[in-house]
Structures are given as structure tokens and as C-alpha cells.
Amino acid sequence: MAAQDVTLGVDIGGTNTVFGFVLETGTCVAESSIPTQSGDPAERLISRLHERIDELYRPLAGRYIMKGIGVGAPNANYYRGTVESPPNLKWGPVTNLAALFKKYYDVPVAVTNDANAAALGEMLYGAAKGMKDFIVITLGTGVGSGIVAGGDLIYGADGFAGEIGHTIYDPHGRECGCGRRGCLEAYASASGICKTVLELLADRREESELRAIAPQDLTPKIIAGAAGRGDPIAQEAFEVTGRILGLKLADSVAHTSPEAIILFGGIANAGALIFEPTKRYLEANLLNIFKNKVKLLPSGLKEGNTAVLGASALIWNELRKKK
Amino acid sequence: MAAQDVTLGVDIGGTNTVFGFVLETGTCVAESSIPTQSGDPAERLISRLHERIDELYRPLAGRYIMKGIGVGAPNANYYRGTVESPPNLKWGPVTNLAALFKKYYDVPVAVTNDANAAALGEMLYGAAKGMKDFIVITLGTGVGSGIVAGGDLIYGADGFAGEIGHTIYDPHGRECGCGRRGCLEAYASASGICKTVLELLADRREESELRAIAPQDLTPKIIAGAAGRGDPIAQEAFEVTGRILGLKLADSVAHTSPEAIILFGGIANAGALIFEPTKRYLEANLLNIFKNKVKLLPSGLKEGNTAVLGASALIWNELRKKK
Numbered sequence: 001m002a003a004q005d006v007t008l009g010v011d012i013g014g015t016n017t018v019f020g021f022v023l024e025t026g027t028c029v030a031e032s033s034i035p036t037q038s039g040d041p042a043e044r045l046i047s048r049l050h051e052r053i054d055e056l057y058r059p060l061a062g063r064y065i066m067k068g069i070g071v072g073a074p075n076a077n078y079y080r081g082t083v084e085s086p087p088n089l090k091w092g093p094v095t096n097l098a099a100l101f102k103k104y105y106d107v108p109v110a111v112t113n114d115a116n117a118a119a120l121g122e123m124l125y126g127a128a129k130g131m132k133d134f135i136v137i138t139l140g141t142g143v144g145s146g147i148v149a150g151g152d153l154i155y156g157a158d159g160f161a162g163e164i165g166h167t168i169y170d171p172h173g174r175e176c177g178c179g180r181r182g183c184l185e186a187y188a189s190a191s192g193i194c195k196t197v198l199e200l201l202a203d204r205r206e207e208s209e210l211r212a213i214a215p216q217d218l219t220p221k222i223i224a225g226a227a228g229r230g231d232p233i234a235q236e237a238f239e240v241t242g243r244i245l246g247l248k249l250a251d252s253v254a255h256t257s258p259e260a261i262i263l264f265g266g267i268a269n270a271g272a273l274i275f276e277p278t279k280r281y282l283e284a285n286l287l288n289i290f291k292n293k294v295k296l297l298p299s300g301l302k303e304g305n306t307a308v309l310g311a312s313a314l315i316w317n318e319l320r321k322k323k
Numbered sequence: 324m325a326a327q328d329v330t331l332g333v334d335i336g337g338t339n340t341v342f343g344f345v346l347e348t349g350t351c352v353a354e355s356s357i358p359t360q361s362g363d364p365a366e367r368l369i370s371r372l373h374e375r376i377d378e379l380y381r382p383l384a385g386r387y388i389m390k391g392i393g394v395g396a397p398n399a400n401y402y403r404g405t406v407e408s409p410p411n412l413k414w415g416p417v418t419n420l421a422a423l424f425k426k427y428y429d430v431p432v433a434v435t436n437d438a439n440a441a442a443l444g445e446m447l448y449g450a451a452k453g454m455k456d457f458i459v460i461t462l463g464t465g466v467g468s469g470i471v472a473g474g475d476l477i478y479g480a481d482g483f484a485g486e487i488g489h490t491i492y493d494p495h496g497r498e499c500g501c502g503r504r505g506c507l508e509a510y511a512s513a514s515g516i517c518k519t520v521l522e523l524l525a526d527r528r529e530e531s532e533l534r535a536i537a538p539q540d541l542t543p544k545i546i547a548g549a550a551g552r553g554d555p556i557a558q559e560a561f562e563v564t565g566r567i568l569g570l571k572l573a574d575s576v577a578h579t580s581p582e583a584i585i586l587f588g589g590i591a592n593a594g595a596l597i598f599e600p601t602k603r604y605l606e607a608n609l610l611n612i613f614k615n616k617v618k619l620l621p622s623g624l625k626e627g628n629t630a631v632l633g634a635s636a637l638i639w640n641e642l643r644k645k646k
Contacts, residue, residue, distance in 0.1 A: 084612075133480040147578060149479065154472045156580025157456040158616060161472070166610040167574040178610055251490040255470060255578045257479025287489040287501055289407075293481060 006064040009312030012073040014088030022312035026125025046100040068108040070315030072117035079159040117310030119146025124313040127300030140266035143185040187244045194218040208233035224270040242277025250285035260295035329387040332635030335396040337411030345635035349448025369423040391431040393638030395440035402482040440633030442469025447636040450623030463589035466508040510567045517541040531556035547593040565600025573608035583618035
């Protein structure tokens with residue numbers, strides 16, 4: 001049997017770096033991970049990765065040929081192949097990540113942030129297969145987004161397009177990690193919904209099992225569990241989150257008129273608890289011409305290796321464009 | 324001398340329909356206009372137009388060859404060539420405008436709304452020449468927008484993308500013509516800034532020459548004139564408009580990271596009165612990575628026939644894509 005083409009997908013996170021070899025169909029044939037060791041310089045991470053990638057590749061080498069490397073990393077810039085002052089990584093202002101990989105591998109290397117990689121993953125293998133216009137929103141520690149219009153990911157003039165998490169819900173609202181106030185991220189991220197619970201506990205007199213949990217121990221999963229048991233504060237926290245998310249997504253629809261919006265990761269795992277109010281408030285805030293047109297979908301990527309699939313989709317997409 | 328290629332640009336407005344022949348360089352070689360007669364059916368308008376287009380073309384026929392027709396019209400759909408329930412025109416729910424032109428002319432016909440046409444006009448002949456990522460905002464009776472990303476106008480899944488005028492500034496704000504509340508258009512349109520003046524006159528005790536003008540007679544031009552003479556209410560009205568416009572445009576930058584935003588028509592003609600506060604509040608609300616990167620520019624199209632240039636740019640752009 002002829003050797004099959006694979007790409008390598010690498011996702012660099014603050015804690016772990018996961019990587020794997022992926023077929024064009026989206027099947028991951030092998031994957032592994034190493035601790036990122038965020039205090040180390042980038043060169044050291046790529047050197048350690050290189051050893052482990054080779055280890056993973058060795059038994060596959062006869063059957064698969066590696067055609068390219070896609071890398072997802074925080075603050076990564078698609079145009080420059082760089083990572084610029086990543087939060088949680090002590091890499092300094094600018095690291096040319098693509099060049100570091102090129103030292104070891106003579107194949108095309110593409111770099112982008114994790115939300116853009118997720119969007120390409122959904123387009124090639126997931127819920128957006130066959131779509132040309134859609135938006136992926138990643139609801140995690142932060143709120144990221146990847147916007148696809150006319151079949152192409154929007155990178156913008158500088159490679160940093162798709163920051164829907166930092167559109168402004170309320171200019172006088174909560175502090176955001178970005179230094180401003182009232183960004184969508186300050187409400188729809190994991191810490192955002194926890195803060196909404198605290199506000200509700202302060203405002204309401206209702207009993208809630210969440211009153212027994214120290215604020216620092218609160219998580220979206222705990223809130224979802226309580227909501228499932230009928231806790232009114234927990235349920236209201238999802239209602240508030242969906243209201244704010246739905247309102248801001250209506251603005252996003254007015255920009256690019258997507259066929260679908262895909263909610264990915266973190267809070268999206270709470271299912272109907274977040275999808276139902278988000279959809280309701282999205283529809284309530286849409287301009288007439290967009291009403292009842294936009295699907296709100298969960299990720300179509302397999303749990304577990306979504307980050308590797310997204311990073312691999314980035315480079316598969318590049319290789320297709322070159323054909 | 325060999326005959327030169329021209330396209331026909333047609334802009335259908337509620338009052339007048341303007342049309343003209345335009346070279347690929349953006350030079351308009353002849354133009355004219357007829358009353359739209361908005362109570363008539365579309366067939367009648369196109370039949371009348373056809374006669375006048377032929378009249379305009381006859382003396383040019385030896386020197387120029389018409390290669391295509393671009394049409395700008397309210398609520399026009401690029402994908403379908405249709406105009407759907409246009410406000411101010413009694414055409415019924417859906418009119419296939421492209422097909423009506425095709426009855427008379429055997430050339431490619433493309434249709435879009437006036438803001439999208441304006442964006443293509445700026446890209447081909449105006450302030451966005453050579454740019455691949457920019458946004459045009461039309462500040463007129465309504466607030467329209469055309470968004471270009473990666474060199475392509477964003478039409479979205481249904482052809483209706485680019486409705487930044489209907490992103491929401493305040494869900495409990497002013498009534499908007501679209502039936503919702505608090506859209507950017509309700510503040511940054513011609514009637515929007517007039518309403519801001521009324522709010523300020525109600526709120527403040529300061530003297531103002533605008534207190535002598537009946538609300539129905541107020542216009543952005545009158546407000547700009549008063550602001551120029553140092554009227555504090557008029558100046559504050561531009562400050563408020565720029566604050567709201569700058570805030571919402573920061574959200575737009577977070578979506579597509581444009582190299583420039585071009586303010587077009589209507590209030591944009593007030594120059595520094597609107598550009599200065601808009602730029603200041605845009606910068607104040609931008610995410611760090613976008614600060615001091617986005618140009619805020621006036622239109623680069625010649626006054627007078629901008630609508631014809633935009634419509635002609637639409638079809639020149641199509642003809643280029645086919646090459």
C-alpha cells in the first residue's frame with residue numbers, strides 16, 4: 001500500500017503541548033503530549049518537542065509521509081509565523097515559531113491562534129463541513145473566535161482578526177484581562193460566569209447550593225451541576241450569560257452574516273443550559289433579515305484531540321490552497 | 324485608436340436614479356439621471372432607463388464598448404440579483420433586477436446595495452486603493468457598511484453581510500427604523516445626530532442657536548454650521564456621535580482587523596467635527612493589539628458621482644475575477 005499523507009498538528013498551551021499526526025479526513029493516527037514548561041525559552045520547547053515528534057513518527061514512517069506542520073498557540077500571528085508576548089509563557093516579546101520548527105523539518109509550517117485553528121478544524125472535519133460562512137466561538141479561560149467568510153478565515157490587515165471576545169458589552173462593566181472594561185470575555189468566559197454567580201448571590205435572597213462554595217473554587221462545571229439540580233442562581237447565571245452572548249453575537253451576524261455560529265469548549269459543554277438562552281437572545285436581537293437563518297451549533301470535532309485537529313486543519317488548508 | 328472598455332454604473336435611489344459610463348481607472352466618461360418615480364413598478368423604471376442609457380451611449384459607441392452593468396440599490400442581494408422589499412420603492416417583495424437589465428443588454432450584470440458598492444468604489448478608485456482589509460461606513464439617511472477582508476467584499480451566507488449600522492449600541496436605547504432599539508444607525512445617521520441635539524437641548528440649560536430651529540427642519544449641515552460658530556450644543560452633538568460611532572467601530576475592528584475605516588457621505592462631510600471624536604473614542608476602546616494601527620479616512624471618491632463610481636466598481640471587480 002502506498003504511503004499516506006499526514007500533517008502534524010501542534011497545540012501549545014500554558015500547561016501542556018499536545019501534538020499528533022492527522023489524515024486529510026480528520027483521523028488522528030497518533031498523538032502525544034509533553035509539559036510546556038512555560039518558564040523555559042521557546043527554543044527549548046521546540047527542541048524537546050522535536051525529539052518526541054520523531055519518537056511518535058518513527059513507527060509510522062513507512063506508512064505515512066509528513067507534508068506540513070500546523071501550530072496553534074496563544075497570540076500567534078498567521079502572517080509572520082510569530083508568537084507575540086503570549087500570556088502564560090515567558091517567551092519575551094516576539095518568537096518566530098515557524099522558523100524554530102523549520103530548523104528541524106523541511107516542510108511548510110503555518111501558525112495561528114487556537115480559536116482560528118478551531119474554526120479551520122470545524123470547516124475541514126467538524127460542524128462547519130461544506131460551509132463557507134460561519135463563526136466559531138471558543139468559550140474557555142478566555143473567549144476566542146475564528147471567523148470564516150467566503151470560505152476563507154479572516155486574518156485582517158495584521159493577522160489578529162477574530163477577537164469577538166473583546167467586543168464591548170458594557171464600557172463601564174467588569175474589568176477584563178485585556179485591561180479594559182466590559183468585554184464579552186469578562187462575562188462569557190469560565191471566570192465570567194463564576195463572577196455572574198457572585199453578583200447574583202449578592203443581589204438575590206434565594207437559597208443556593210453555590211453559597212457553600214468559596215469563590216476561588218467555583219467552576220462552570222459546578223454551576224452546570226447545580227443548575228441541573230434546579231438551583232435558581234445557577235440557572236439564572238446561564239440565562240445572564242446567554243443574554244450577553246446572544247446580544248453580542250447578533251452584532252457579529254450583522255458583520256458577516258454567517259450560516260452558523262459554533263460554540264466550542266468550556267461553557268459550551270453545558271449543552272442546552274447555555275445554547276437555549278444564547279439562541280433565544282440571539283434571535284431577539286437579530287435584524288429582521290437575519291432572523292431564523294443562523295444555526296447555533298455545538299462543535300463537530302471529537303472530544304479530546306480538538307486542538308490537534310484544529311492545528312492540523314490549518315496546514316491542510318494551506319496545502320489545499322497551493323494545489 | 325481602439326475602442327476602450329467601459330462599464331455602466333447605475334444607482335437607484337428613492338428619488339433619483341443616476342447612471343454613467345466609467346473606465347477601469349475610475350474616470351466617468353458620461354453620466355445622467357432620471358427621476359426614479361418610486362410609485363411605478365420596477366419594469367417601468369428599467370424600461371425608461373434603457374431609453375436614456377441608449378441616448379447617453381449613442382455618441383460614445385464608436386469609442387467605448389460596454390462590458391457590463393453594476394447596479395446599486397437599497398436591499399439589493401448580490402447572490403440573487405434581486406431587490407427585496409426596498410424601503411421608499413413600491414416594488415413588492417422581490418424584484419429580479421439583474422434579469423430586468425438582461426432583457427435589454429447581453430452583458431454581465433451584478434447587483435448589490437449602495438454601501439457595498441461604495442466599498443468597492445473606494446477599493447478600485449478611492450481611499451482604499453491597494454488595501455485588502457478595510458471597512459466603509461456610509462453615514463446618510465441610514466448607516467450602511469461594506470466590509471472587505473482579504474481583498475474580497477464579505478457578502479455572507481445570504482448576501483446581506485455588512486450591516487454595521489444595525490449593531491446594537493444600547494438594547495434599551497432609541498427606536499430604530501428597523502423596528503428594534505438602540506442600533507448604531509439611530510445615533511450616527513442624519514436623523515440620529517438631530518435627535519442627539521434634541522436630547523442635549525432638553526438636558527442642558529446652555530444657550531444654543533439650535534433652540535430657534537424646529538426639530539423637523541434640523542439637518543447635520545445646520546448642526547455642523549452651528550458647531551463651526553462655537554455653539555456648545557452643536558459641538559457636543561458631534562462629540563456624542565463620535566463617542567458612539569468610535570465605540571461600535573472598535574467592535575468592528577475586533578471582527579476583521581481592517582487597515583482603515585473610511586467614513587463616507589452625509590455626516591462624514593462635517594470633517595474634523597466628526598473624524599476627531601470618532602478617532603479618539605475608537606482608539607480609547609480598541610483592544611491593545613489594534614491601537615494606533617487603524618486609519619480613519621474620508622472617502623477618496625470624487626464628490627458628485629460617487630454612487631455611479633461604486634456601482635461601476637462592482638461590475639469591474641466581477642470582470643476582473645473572471646479573467
